[in-house]
Amino acid sequence: MKNGAPGRRPALSIVVPVYNVAPWLDECLNSLRSQSFSDLEIVVVNDGSTDSSGAIARRHAQADARVTVHDFANGGLGRARNRGLELCRGSYVLFTDSDDRVPSGAVAAMMAQLQESGSDLVTGRAVDFYTDPEKYSDYWTTVSSVFTRSRQGVTLAAHPELIHDHTVWNKVYSLAFLQEHGIRFSEDTLCEDVYFCAQAYAKAVSVDIVSDYVYEHRRRRGAISNSLGDAKPLTDWMAETQKVLGLLTDQPAAVRDAYVSRLLRIEAFDRARWVDAGTPQEVKAALAQLVAGLLDLGSAEAVRAVPQRHLAVLESLRLEVLSASRPRMEAPQLSVVVPTLNVERWIDDCLLSIRRQDFANLEIIVVDDGSEDKTVNAIAEHLRDDPRIHYVRSYGAGGGTARNTGTDAARGEFLAFADGDDMVPQGAYTRFIEQLERSGSDMAVGDYLQLSKDGVWHPHWKNKRFSVLREAITIAQFPELVMNRCCWDKMFRRQFWDRSGNFFPDARRANDIAPMVRAYVGAASLDVVPGPSYVYRKRPGNSSMTAKASNPASLQNYLEQELACARMVLATHSPELAQAYFSAVAERDLWVHLKGFLASGGARNPLVARPVFDAAASLLRVVPRSYLAALEPTKKLVYQLLLSGNTGPLANARRGALDMERGGIGALFPWKDALIVSADEHVQLELRRQAYSRGVLNRLVNDWPRLPEDQRRLARARVVRFAGANIGRLGSLHRSPADRVRFTLIAAGSTGAIGAVQALSGKGHPKRRMWRMLNRQPLAVQRVVRQGWKTVQRAALAVSP
Structure with missing residues (x-):
């Protein structure tokens, strides 16, 4: 059906393909009808819409004779635009998507350029707009410096960056130019304008540029441009891009390089990241072939200009396709899974140490987890030289998923793991397999060495844990082994690994x-x-996972995994295993991690610290109380604060006091936080007493002469309030007379009297001596002490119910 009657030929035809865009079609057509350039027709091609889009378009046709509506069965965007081309009566043509907008005055600006210059086409800048009316951004294909000022009569050879501008809707074309060169849209594809725009630029004698924004592109869910990682759009894009590669072989080197550089940096890189384990292998192979074509088309300089992390993703895709196409070992006895992530400095050492093992019947499953350096390039050399290597991608999902991916791909009777920055000593796998075949055990555990810039260190040289062979034992018979929990110094029967889930x-x-x-x-x-x-290589810097132990997210992960371990140990009901595990966790592992977190200042941000503290408390709740009771007081206090949820003081814990030999409860917190700790009834009374007498009273007495006057008033007020609220328990909180003297002096606020007590306080001075010393003081000093005690009693009455 066609609305409107033919009349004088307009200067411009605007083709608007429409398919199920009812929510946005009014906005689009209104923006076209309100253009200041009025010598135009609007050709609406209704491509089989099943919503009210057709009715909306006909309403605009009834209101404006320049609008015509043409209904067709659904044939896709490329076919709809070609139908619109056949219906055009104007000398020039503009293509608009039916959910977008054309700014007021944009058509006039472009037509003025073309009518003055006689060029084949004109292009201009575009902008993205979103559901949020305040959100705009430059459209990514028109951010080049070539769009910063208006130009007339330029060529693609003079401005190679124009090849980046591959969208059809921000341009006005000479209809005669398109017809002369047979430039039409590809049909039955979701990327119909890729080849169209490349042909137009390649064949145009002259091009005009408008520096103003001439188009507003809507970003919305469900749009084709938001689904380019799916199989169909990806396949279509690759097919159209291959056509462009063929077209550009006759173009100047600068044009080819501009195109290759942009695709490697953006489009090909993005699509290589989007593919995953669910993408059909033939789609991956086609994308890898396209990347190879880009590398062949561009110069070495163009390729070097691409960021390394982009090249790494593309090389990883190519390597994955290559590895998948190679025949693999039929029945290797051993599979070694090697996850890698940014280990280009060490991956050669790792793979060579495995390849050179005296046990040859093995396969090496290398799993790259999204390396952004030249790790993949190094792996490619080993893959070329050794058919036992099989390469897979884990798509940046994390180290655990990378190991699982490698395990799923493994075919061996036995299974071992190695990290890409470590090494395997000669003969290690032979010893493991010979022992497992002799004993029939499910797994074997070995010793390891640590390599750092300072040399090689043997962590177990003192405990002799691995000095003798132990055959066919259980973990209950050798429970201290439970804290040896790295996966890379062990070998497993694959059947056992799968059977245990x-x-x-x-x-x-x-x-x-x-x-x-x-x-x-x-x-x-x-x-x-x-x-x-x-x-095991202790890497320099903080690039390894071990070096990031105090990172909040990493620490939370550790605590969650430790909780899973604790529950498995408890489920065995083995007292020996529980003793070995919980004593090590409470005394060493948990404390080391928490100490690093507190010392790094991570606890000062409550939003960051809360998940960590909650995870630590969850772990501590399953630790039997007997293992916490025997701990050093500082550790015990920190753990009890975590269990009570009173974690505010931990944010201010002093770094030096976290080391057992340098601190203690008295030095752990500033006096204000120590006061909070001493009031926490969930904390053991003896620990509260120490926090109060050492962390509050001692510190205030020692620091009082150095405190500013406002700090003294604050300290005195807080101590008096605390003592007044707890006066009935002061005897249990601070038992010695010297503590009572200190407290009343602070309550009285007498600097001179506190100075007199300070002279005889401190380490090595008996507290009773301090009390006798006070009784020998002048009556004025004793009066100050009595005054302080009365202050405490008044405070107690004030807070009593």
């Missing part, structure tokens, strides 16, 4: 401690093999 959690850190405890408690028998089986 083992897996690595998706955690930033400590993703192997729970799987290893699960293996220990699930193994019917295990072997301990003497001799180093692994070399």
Whole structure:
């Protein structure tokens, strides 16, 4: 159906393909009808809409004779635009998407340029707009400096960056130019304008540029431009881009380089990131082939200008496709899973140490987890030289998922793990497999060495844990092994791994401690093999996961995984295993992690600290009380504060006092926080007493002469309020007469009297001596003490019910 009658040929035809855009069509057509340039027709091509779009368009046609509506069966955007081209009566043509807008005056600006210059086409800047009416941004294809000022009669050869401008709707074309060169839209594709725009620029004798914004592109859910990572849009884009590559072979090198550089940096890179394990292999292969074509088309300088992290993603895709196409070992006896992430400095050492093992019947499953350096390039060299290497991608999902991905791809009877920055000593795998075949055990555990810039260190040289062979034992028989929870110094029977349902959690850190405890408690028998089986590299800087232990997210992950371990240990009902595990966690592992977090200042942000403290409290709740009771007082106090939820004072814990040999409860908190701790009834009374007498009274007496006057008033008021509220329990909180003297002096606020007490206070001075000393003081000083005590009694009456 066609509305409107033909009349004088307009200067411009605007083609508007329409398909189910009822919410936005009014806005689009109103923006076209209100243009200051009026010598135009609006050709609406209704492409089989099933909503009210057709009725909306006909309403505009009835109100404005320049609008015509043409109904067709649905054929896709490319076919609808071609139909619009056939219906155009104007000398020039503009294409508009039916959910977008054209700014007022944009058509006049573009037509003025073309009618003055006689160029083949004119282009201008575009803007993205969103549901939020205040949100705008430059459209990414028109941010080049070539759009900063208006130009006439330019060429693609003179401005190669124009090849980036691949959208059809921010341009006005000479209809005769399109017809002369047979430039039409590709049909049955979701990327119909990719090849169209490239042809127009390649064949145009001259191009005009308008520096103003000439188009407003709507960003909305469900739009084609937001689904380019799906299989159909991705396949269509690759097919159209391949056509462009063929077209550009005859263009100047600068044009080819501009196109290649942009696609490697943006479009190809984005699509390579979007593909995942669910993407069909043929789609990945086609994308890898397209990337290879881009690399062949561009110069070495153009490729070097692309950021390394982009090239790494593209190389990873190519390597994945190449590895998938190669035949693999039929039945390797051992599979070694090697997750990698930004380890280009060390990956050669790792892979060579595995490839050169005297045990040759193995496969090496290298899993890249989104490296952004040249790790993948190094892996490619090993892949080329050794058919035992199989490469897979984990798409940046985390170390645990990378190990699971490698495990799923493994085919060996036995399973081992190695990190991409470490090494495996010669003969390690042979010793493991020979021992497991002899014993029939489910898993074997070995020793390891630590390598750093200072040399090689043997962490277990004192405890002799791995000095002798232990065959077919259980974890209950050798419980101290439970804290050896790294996955890389062990070997497992694959059947046992699958039977126990083992897996690595998706955690930033400590993703192997729970799987290893699960293996220990699930193994019917295990072997301990003497001799180093692994070399762990302590990397410089903070790039390794271990170095990020005090990071809040990493610490929370560790605590959650430790909680999973604790529950598995409790489920065994083995007192020996519980003793080995909980004593080590409470005394060492948990404290080391919390101390690092507190010392780093991470607890000062409540929003960051709360999840960490909650996770620590959850872990402490499952630790049997007997293992907490024997701890050093400072550790015990910190743990009790976590359990009570009174974590405010922890934010101000002094770094030095966290080291057992340098501090203690008295030095742990500033006096105001120590006062809060001493009032917490959930904390053990003896710890509260120490926090009060050492952390409040001693510190105030010692620091009083140095406190400013306003600080003294604040200290005195807070101490008096606390004592008044707790006067019935002061005897249990501070038992010594010297403590009572200190308290009343602070309550009285007498600097001179406090100075007199300070002279005989401190380490090595008996507290009773201090009390006798006060009784020998002049009556004026004793009067100050009595005054302070009366102040406390008045405060007690004030807070009594």
